[in-house]
Amino acid sequence: MEQLYWWMFEKNAIDTIYAADQAGGMFKCNALKMKKSGEKQACECGGWGMHCLPQQSLLKYMTQDCPGINTPMLYLASCFSTFPWHVEDMYLSAINYEHYGTTRTWYGVPGKHVDDFYKADAR
Numbered sequence: 001m002e003q004l005y006w007w008m009f010e011k012n013a014i015d016t017i018y019a020a021d022q023a024g025g026m027f028k029c030n031a032l033k034m035k036k037s038g039e040k041q042a043c044e045c046g047g048w049g050m051h052c053l054p055q056q057s058l059l060k061y062m063t064q065d066c067p068g069i070n071t072p073m074l075y076l077a078s079c080f081s082t083f084p085w086h087v088e089d090m091y092l093s094a095i096n097y098e099h100y101g102t103t104r105t106w107y108g109v110p111g112k113h114v115d116d117f118y119k120a121d122a123r
Contacts (some may be wrong), residue, residue: 002105005080017082025050025072027100032056053095085109085121 008014030051031043045052050072054060059070067073071088077083085107088094098104109117 008080009082014080017076017078018081018083019074019076020083021068022074022076023067023071024074026074027051027072027097050095050097085117 027045027049029042029043029045029049031045032047032052033054043052047053047056054062054070062070065071067074071091075083096106
């Protein structure tokens with residue numbers, strides 16, 4: 001499947017659909033966030049929901065919601081769509097959760113190899 005993807009990518013042989021930066025998420029639990037405001041709610045996600053996860057880091061001290069930083073964003077894509085290489089906002093770490101569809105292949109480049117990556121990409 002990956003070979004087919006790269007062949008189609010090189011030939012520009014397919015149109016795909018991709019929607020980025022849609023505010024929201026499919027995890028409904030936000031108990032840890034509500035706890036911060038004094039409301040009591042049982043956590044149903046074990047702290048792993050996209051609303052709860054930021055509340056276990058320094059992001060919990062942010063006083064406003066900042067989509068994609070301390071609140072979740074949805075990304076919708078069709079088969080063979082590509083999310084370009086990029087550096088996360090403010091160089092923060094990222095977490096992704098695939099709700100539906102077949103397994104994706106994710107590639108990461110360690111910071112110390114970024115220059116080598118860009119040189120290879122330019123070829």
